[in-house]
Amino acid sequence: MTIDASRAPGLTPAALRRLTEGGRGPRVLDVRTPGEFRTVHIPGSYNVPLDTLREHRAELLDHLDEDVVLVCRSGARASQAGGALAEAGMPHLRVLEGGMTAWEASGAPVNRGEARWDLERQVRLVAGAVVLVTGVAGLLVPGVHLIGTAIGAGLTFAALSNTCAMGMMLSKLPYNRGPRTDIRTVVASLRDRS
Template identity: 80%
Template sequence: MTTDASRAAACTPAALQHLIRTGDGPRLLDVRTSGEFRTSHIPGAHNVPLDTLREHRMELRQHLDEDVVLVCRSGARAAQAEAALAEAGLPGLRVLDGGMLAWEASGAPVDRGPARWELERQVRLVAGSIVLVTGVVGFFVPGVHLIGTAIGAGLTFAALSNTCALGMMLAKLPYNRGPRTDVRTVIASLRDRPVL
């Protein structure tokens, strides 16, 4: 079975650092939420959250070539972005192997902003809190524990499908959104570097 993550070509942090140092650096599209991007990102990266990328992929496609590396926290959302852009007629994009976690672990340069909780940590807090509360309340109110069972089933599905409905809902909160990404501004900055 081929998954989105296995379909996209990977670019290691070391290879990307080498390309950037030699001046042959590809365009970097960071598909995390604006809030995540503001917390830390690779210098020179353009922030196009995954939902925005999916919505405007045809417009973006006109200003991109195959010299693009997609970035997210761990690689999963970047692989989804690669699939969306491939559907729009731009195959062959690369995904940063291991995402920002691997980039930072390699000691590569990072532009930092105000610290905030990562989306994955927020998912663990919300899911764990729901399971804990419904487990305790379940001692007094029969059947309430089934809510925790549903959360567990949802997390299992999230792991198997490499998607997370709870994460997508949390990403829409103002805390995670940050300033709205203006696609016209991103496209204008992509135009500054013409497609080869």
């Protein structure tokens, strides 16, 4: 059964802020990398990176109630996480509209850690550098410029499919991983809040 994760209802930063200020707001699952989460996150949110969520979705489902909001940088990974949880049987999910970018822009409270580049910025740097270097090298070595063409094709596919292979590869780097998210710790935290 295929579920269209893009149809998960959105929740504006203002609406989420009202819910969280009321005491027992929804469970907020942040699906960004641990490195991104450590840089900035919504107070009280749980870091469950997208890959971890996909791998342990059935286990997580046992400890989530119906009020869950998924968060990432802009909404794309949160929508993918929504699809994974919906396929596992969780029908009531919401995605924070505009992600952490919109949350911060609205002036909502955040917990801040050490500043680091977000994944999208890293993708732009790597893709741009590869295209620049292969374009210049192509002046000396025929055919090398085609590597830049392949990167362009990959970025076009990433935009059309709302996925990013380069971003997934970069998320595996130690800089982005940070301390590994321990699913047992997340589940215990979810259980304690119940």
